[in-house]
Amino acid sequence: MDFELPRLSxxxxxxxxxxxxxxxxxxxxxxxxxxxxxxGDDIRVGFIGCGKQHEVLFNAMxxxxxxxxxxxxxxxxxxxxxxxxAIKSRFDYNINRYxxxxxxxxxxxxxxVFVSTPDFWHAPHTVMALEAGCHVYCEKMMSxxxxxxxxxxxxxxxxxxxxxxxxxxxxxxxxxxxxxELIQKENVCGQIINxxxxxxxxxxxxxxxxxxPSILPEAxxxxxxxxxxxxxxxxxxxxLRHRFLNWRFYTDLSGGPISDLGAHQIDIFNWFLGTQPKSxxxxxxxxxxxxxxxxxxxxxxxxxxxxxxxxRAFYQVLTTTSSGGGYYETFMGTDGTIEMSExxxxxxIYKESGADSTKWDExxxxxxLKKESAGVAAGGTDAIASYESAxxxxxxLPGGLSKQPHTxxxxxxxxxxxxxxxLTCDARHALxxxxxxxxxxxxxxxxxxxxxxxxxxxx
Amino acid sequence: xxxxxxxxNDLGLTLGMLTLRIWLGLRAIQTGIxxxxxxxxxxxSAVLMDGAPNTYGLTESTSAKVYAISNYNxxxxxxxxxxxxxxxxxxxxxxxxxxVLGPALIILGLTLLLGIATRFSLFLxxxxxxxxxFGLILIKQDAGIAWLGVHIVMxxxxxxxxxxxxxxxxxxx
Numbered sequence: 001m002d003f004e005l006p007r008l009s010x011x012x013x014x015x016x017x018x019x020x021x022x023x024x025x026x027x028x029x030x031x032x033x034x035x036x037x038x039x040g041d042d043i044r045v046g047f048i049g050c051g052k053q054h055e056v057l058f059n060a061m062x063x064x065x066x067x068x069x070x071x072x073x074x075x076x077x078x079x080x081x082x083x084x085x086a087i088k089s090r091f092d093y094n095i096n097r098y099x100x101x102x103x104x105x106x107x108x109x110x111x112x113v114f115v116s117t118p119d120f121w122h123a124p125h126t127v128m129a130l131e132a133g134c135h136v137y138c139e140k141m142m143s144x145x146x147x148x149x150x151x152x153x154x155x156x157x158x159x160x161x162x163x164x165x166x167x168x169x170x171x172x173x174x175x176x177x178x179x180x181e182l183i184q185k186e187n188v189c190g191q192i193i194n195x196x197x198x199x200x201x202x203x204x205x206x207x208x209x210x211x212x213p214s215i216l217p218e219a220x221x222x223x224x225x226x227x228x229x230x231x232x233x234x235x236x237x238x239x240l241r242h243r244f245l246n247w248r249f250y251t252d253l254s255g256g257p258i259s260d261l262g263a264h265q266i267d268i269f270n271w272f273l274g275t276q277p278k279s280x281x282x283x284x285x286x287x288x289x290x291x292x293x294x295x296x297x298x299x300x301x302x303x304x305x306x307x308x309x310x311x312r313a314f315y316q317v318l319t320t321t322s323s324g325g326g327y328y329e330t331f332m333g334t335d336g337t338i339e340m341s342e343x344x345x346x347x348x349i350y351k352e353s354g355a356d357s358t359k360w361d362e363x364x365x366x367x368x369l370k371k372e373s374a375g376v377a378a379g380g381t382d383a384i385a386s387y388e389s390a391x392x393x394x395x396x397l398p399g400g401l402s403k404q405p406h407t408x409x410x411x412x413x414x415x416x417x418x419x420x421x422x423l424t425c426d427a428r429h430a431l432x433x434x435x436x437x438x439x440x441x442x443x444x445x446x447x448x449x450x451x452x453x454x455x456x457x458x459x
Numbered sequence: 460x461x462x463x464x465x466x467x468n469d470l471g472l473t474l475g476m477l478t479l480r481i482w483l484g485l486r487a488i489q490t491g492i493x494x495x496x497x498x499x500x501x502x503x504s505a506v507l508m509d510g511a512p513n514t515y516g517l518t519e520s521t522s523a524k525v526y527a528i529s530n531y532n533x534x535x536x537x538x539x540x541x542x543x544x545x546x547x548x549x550x551x552x553x554x555x556x557x558x559v560l561g562p563a564l565i566i567l568g569l570t571l572l573l574g575i576a577t578r579f580s581l582f583l584x585x586x587x588x589x590x591x592x593f594g595l596i597l598i599k600q601d602a603g604i605a606w607l608g609v610h611i612v613m614x615x616x617x618x619x620x621x622x623x624x625x626x627x628x629x630x631x632x
Contacts, residue, residue, distance in 0.1 A: 173516040180515075211544055367508040399506035399517030408516070 042068040046110040048101045048125050049117035050079035060406035071108045073098035078215040105132040118247040119254040123148030127155040135162040137413045141259040146438040149431050156427045164423050165430035167267045168409035189333025195313035197329040199261040202322035209245040216241050249292040256294030257317040258440045268329045269313045270433040277302035277436050279451045284444035288320045300440045344400050353390035370396045431459040476620040487568030494561035497530030499523040533557035541598045574627025585614045
């Protein structure tokens with residue numbers, strides 16, 4: 001009798017064998033990766049987009065084992081060459097280089113693809129890669145339009161592939177610890193009534209990006225890839241190249257500073273509060289960079305309804321001033337304040353003078369907090385006692401992250417591919433969090449409060 | 460001038476030259492060696508909560524500075540990234556310079572310290588500092604240019620004192 005063994009592709013085998021192993025043995029240790037160059041259970045990875053953010057991601061994953069880098073593409077040849085060299089020098093093998101994502105996806109057998117292209121290419125590239133059968137890690141903001149972001153969620157659902165969005169704080173142990181232990185379990189903040197976040201960036205860090213003309217793509221390529229989108233005249237080579245390098249300044253190519261920088265932190269507001277805001281009001285201006293299409297400074301207020309009552313979150317993104325503490329997200333409650341940041345240096349915790357000292361001392365004794373200093377009154381002859389609140393005591397998190405900030409998020413993605421964990425920020429959850437952000441610029445443009453409906457926020 | 464005065468002047472100039480050789484030599488050697496410096500593998504220990512290692516992965520980390528060939532970085536990355544976009548610095552030349560700079564500083568520092576072809580060592584060291592100055596001019600780092608200028612002045616003084624060079628292995632050149 002003839003019979004045929006079921007045929008499994010290598011990609012299917014990787015997924016099914018990992019899930020099976022996880023179920024049987026309940027431990028990821030059996031999934032120990034082979035050395036680079038091995039073909040068994042290595043995850044075969046490709047890169048779409050090889051610019052600065054790609055470098056950040058690549059540097060965050062170079063120490064993760066069980067990965068085989070296979071191919072990279074970018075419309076700028078020099079960037080693909082740089083990725084090729086980085087992999088060659090680090091791992092001593094060659095990857096295939098492409099100038100077109102379509103060609104790479106068609107020719108290569110990839111398990112996972114990292115998309116770090118300009119925002120307006122996130123959705124097309126992600127959908128393309130998902131439909132080619134790859135799991136996708138796409139940088140935030142999901143897209144420059146909410147429709148683009150929704151198409152990514154739809155493609156994830158349609159293909160059944162994983163789609164992780166690069167809100168890397170969601171996998172950061174420091175953030176997970178603060179949310180799960182300090183806020184939810186120990187309720188150190190009490191009722192959170194106000195949130196405050198910012199990303200203040202210096203003028204010197206907000207200048208136009210320039211590069212050697214000889215290594216930049218030609219006009220024909222840039223037009224083909226849509227860098228002329230929204231232009232009211234035929235762009236010359238210099239204008240196209242400016243858009244290519246500085247796509248974040250253009251409304252048809254990106255969401256501007258509120259999505260470039262604000263998306264990370266407004267995501268934390270929504271994640272920690274466990275809900276979406278009810279409304280947004282905003283103000284923005286081209287106060288310094290008058291020739292840029294996007295606002296250079298934006299301030300906005302989101303209103304929330306939480307189980308404990310209403311809360312308001314203020315967020316500002318400045319591209320002209322760095323002072324004021326850099327970037328952080330602050331949760332201000334009746335008992336305490338947690339000032340979180342991806343940077344440990346900007347992270348602080350404060351106990352209100354009226355909060356239960358015994359409880360906080362106990363948290364220190366158990367190792368959940370470190371006490372830094374007792375509150376010190378500012379003093380001075382200008383202090384009027386009746387106006388002053390007692391100064392809060394200062395605390396710190398008990399530990400930090402000993403990896404690069406993006407590493408846990410990439411590890412989470414690979415772990416999900418192997419079936420040993422769940423994504424911390426799949427496209428649907430990312431969009432639930434990102435959706436309100438798409439309405440900040442319209443609110444600032446119209447000077448009107450936008451009260452969110454299902455129409456605004458659905459995924 | 461009495462012979463005692465002349466002798467004490469010569470001694471002063473000899474010691475002055477020696478001091479310059481030691482300073483410039485150590486400066487170059489250690490600058491070259493620092494290009495091989497990096498952080499050692501961090502020793503991470505899990506933070507204890509309720510007497511047990513926490514499950515989140517929060518760690519307390521300590522790491523020591525280590526030197527290794529694999530750490531080598533001739534031109535620091537932030538500067539490299541700026542130079543690569545300078546039209547007057549071809550990429551291939553920058554890559555060669557990146558490889559050569561560290562070893563060149565160490566070799567020139569050693570030859571100067573040991574007194575091997577002191578005058579040529581000083582001259583070549585002057586060229587190295589001039590090349591660094593050229594890069595800094597392009598990216599408008601005026602403080603660095605002034606700092607390298609001080610080095611050049613010291614090299615010129617050492618060359619002027621070369622006839623008082625003693626304690627040298629190879630006095631020729």
